[in-house]
Amino acid sequence: MADRPGTAPGSTVPETLAAVPAGRPLSRKVVALGGGHGLFASLSALRRVTRQLTAVVTVADDGGSSGRLRRQYGVLPPGDLRMALAALCGDDAWGTTWSRVVQHRFTGETELGGHAVGNVLIVALWELLGDTVQGLDWVGRLLGAHGRVLPMASVPLDLAAEVEGADPGRPDEISTVRGQVACATMRGRVRSMSLIPADPPACPEAVAAVGAADWVVLGPGSWFTSVLPHLLVPGLAEALVTTKARRLVALNLAPQPGETEGFSPHAHLEVLADHAPELTVDVVLADRAAASGTVAELEKAAAVLGGRLVLADLAMGDGSPRHDPRLLAGAFAQIFEGE
């Protein structure tokens, strides 16, 4: 039987920091913004290079277990928050077991079928404590999480996309698509995104974390449905613009079918600038292979945002369009070190 962590002081130094050479400042305050698998990737990397990590997570999901819980209980969709917490779980038997538990999804056509255990647990904590952030902090403690997970807004949001050619028969027509699932799976080309409600209250703790950060990291992730929404929450966008932190944008390894199909890497940056005209960026991090052939345009787009382009090998060796957490951590460490 594994003990709860903390019973043997000194045993909890996270293995995840082993990749960081001694002497590097692990006390840099880093805030990672995103959602879903993209944020899971950035957190899996960032936990290796800092002990002061905060995740700020999109709350616009309306599909699956999160969508059901959101509709039935009027709460924030818990799924992306849960996944971020799992990405930060402790390295010992305690952290990894509870991480597996919260990520476990019931199967079958039952009442619980499709629900992730952590989603149920988060909603229960919210009901019980009556406080979103406190509830997430308790799940973080359960997991022995190497960092804190916060929602980007205090209320559940809906996404709305202005789309060109959603109907293949009318390629020039602009239409509005509402809902994260619909936005992530639609045909056509997204022109712009907005939130419903348009002026949601930012999570105060998230605003404070951005304000106090040394670095903020946007992306990787579903560009329109996980990355851009942060810039559409007025209070959070203002914090991102005014913070003294340095700003890093981590690009995806490949366009995402249904969302950014046909988007070049630099088009991602242009979309970002369109949605947050006042935002400047210090570093744009891109995978060398993904950027191949468009480096000049990418450098130019980074410069328009006020930043420089950093290229590195970031992909998993298996050819899949996923970030290798070690390579991504190495790139983050080098960038943070160099500034």
Next chain:
Amino acid sequence: MADRPGTAPGSTVPETLAAVPAGRPLSRKVVALGGGHGLFASLSALRRVTRQLTAVVTVADDGGSSGRLRRQYGVLPPGDLRMALAALCGDDAWGTTWSRVVQHRFTGETELGGHAVGNVLIVALWELLGDTVQGLDWVGRLLGAHGRVLPMASVPLDLAAEVEGADPGRPDEISTVRGQVACATMRGRVRSMSLIPADPPACPEAVAAVGAADWVVLGPGSWFTSVLPHLLVPGLAEALVTTKARRLVALNLAPQPGETEGFSPHAHLEVLADHAPELTVDVVLADRAAASGTVAELEKAAAVLGGRLVLADLAMGDGSPRHDPRLLAGAFAQIFEGE
């Protein structure tokens, strides 16, 4: 924010033991058998008088959240196991918070409505780990539980009662009532109980705990549906008969409507003897007021089982038929001490 327990060594000495005068042997191995609120009461008391506590819990519930999960997932009904774990939760903010979480019940006509969070968590751990006892041990660790909780059998069971006068129009007719909910709410007088299947495998860890115990405690609790079933699991009954442990039967404060209505305290012991002819008992513990007027019969019934009667004031001061954990703990301590 409260830290996880164990981070400050020395801070986890349970308050619950404060009632025990220094020098008393807290290392007595005690096994408490029962289910539901009765077992919750005995555990709430026993956790104050020993550090070596094991609960062995009935697994025949077919109602509510437990019944739904049992039918949908083919697992043991988790509810009584969850309640026993909650009774043993740590005294600090960690233990009490997670205890409230696992006991929290979703309301409303939703998919989760009626489910206790701990039931969902236990079923998830069983799915994930594929091992009943390991899953319960993990919930015990989560709660910082002062003891271990085990099922009485390794498979879900159904109860069947032979009942006299279930139909008020035919008071002499004997009929069979099946299912714990039906047995606990029927009209008429129970003649005998049996299990379906009749020969379920006992939980090996429960058998071992009974074999290694210094004291085993049966009751209080729903007599036919939470206490007697333990004596109907052949392997567990054999362990209870052959263990070198002393045996204590703790009687209820009042007959239970629908189950033991009109049963005198000594009738409870007679029913016990009927269902476990080979079982001897060292001590029968009864509330002084509840036994009032039937002490002679109760002493005789205790003697038939081979034991002596101990009377004590055990009830809450508010007049409700519930055991006061402190008074019950005091009685247990005196009895254990005296032997």
